[in-house]
Amino acid sequence: MRDLGTGFGYLTKGQRWVAGHGRWLGFGLIPGLITLVLYAAALVGLGFGADDFIAWATPFADDWNSPWLGLFRGFLTVLLFALGLFLAVITFTAVTLLVGQPFYESLSEQVDKSESPDGTAPESGLSLGRELWISARDSLRILVRAMLWAVLLFALGFIPVLGQTVVPAIGFCVTGFFLAQELTSVALQRRRVEVREQLALLRAHRMQIWGFGVPLAVCFLIPFVAVFLMPGAVAGATLMVRDLRRENEPEPQAHPRSQPHPQPQVNPYAGPAQPNPYQQPYAPPPPPSS
Template sequence: MLKGNFVRGLGYLGEGFGLIRQPGLRLFVVIPLIINVLLFGLLFYFMAELFTGLIAAAMSWLPDWAWLQSLDWLFWLLYGVVILLMLAYGFVIVANLIGSPFYGYLSELTEKHLTGQEVNTDDGWAQIIRDIPRALWREVQKILYYVPRALGLLIIGLIPVVNLVAAVLWFGFNSWMMALQYVDFPADNHRVSFPDLRRSLAASRLSALGFGLPVALAAMVPVLNLIVVPAAVCGATAFWVRENQSS
């Protein structure tokens, strides 16, 4: 039986958007945001041709059955959604890999703000530099967890008829991955291992999916996906504080 509160989970991203406007947190939102703008510009440049190529390759796998050909518009739509989800999470992976030291520190400041502690950034840059190796290793662990499962879903998406459920599976998987991706920042600050984090989120899976779903949707929207990353970090920290209190 799935545990947690899906509706409560949905509210954390909105709380995150409110938190990124707090004076003590803004600096560590703006710098990664600039990085994201530059990164998104490069990805957008290559996205159009990649999208067209992947769609054409997927359609070429379909057998020449009349009833399937009449549904080609549906397959274009489904494959388009799947590829957009892949590109959205691909953007998140690269953005977090580059900005992870900033986001770990942003999460720490957010938790202090939420728990009523003094938000002091005097040693911010020194701490960010110290945390770079550990932050990068955490991102690598998430990529290693994501890739084989994403490949499995991609293969399912290439099987005629079975691929009709691929978009639904991708939405569920991406929602789970977004929760893992961002709640990992406060978890890492508390030295919770990645396997332990997965077990912790699984214990309140509905809350995790509720948080991850709007993040996954926002990551697919150009421009909005630039600011959703720091908002998701702050929202995930609120998730960490509130869900740990309620468990």
């Protein structure tokens, strides 16, 4: 539970950081607004076309009597729209980060500079085109994993009771993990950390990642909230990366006893040491006479 609270703390710290730097808040809203318009149009289109798609996909039910036909296809329509919403939540961050790569890269770099003692930030040394290619490639890999999970959870949703209780909870955990992975990839990519190493790092701190990502996944279900939380989420993910990689800890200093003793200074202009005529060599006393 402590790790869950720690992860949620990074989410709130990130929001406070952008609130204290208003210019970066407005700067980070631009990609989210663009992506929100695209996703809203896609979900509206899905809402209008879901009935026709389900009717086309289930021709075997055309001869069913009422009300079973309506209940069956209505249930599948709701599931289809829920699946589309689930994929929208998972992929929204990836698409927004891809659209806003230059924006969030600058935001994450500014967070690193503000937290670094020397005011510097790690740099990948790659060109913008190369960074966009790596970001698109990594996002596609994560998207494939997320879609596999989405199909699995969609199938498990048909299980009575479990499909309405346990499966949604697992879905939020999966969504939260992938959201955290996408957000931390902004800072980790500048540190030249590959996707496999990123996933290994996050899995080693799974509870903390869930504490950061699951509340964010819940908030992303509310319209327009994702847009306003994205800048702070990127800032919070950068702060979490710094702590996970122990970049905020001071470098250990050597113990004084482990340091070598200073050597005596030798005067190069002095001649060879002369014996002291007043100093006699030590001689042991003679043994007592019997």
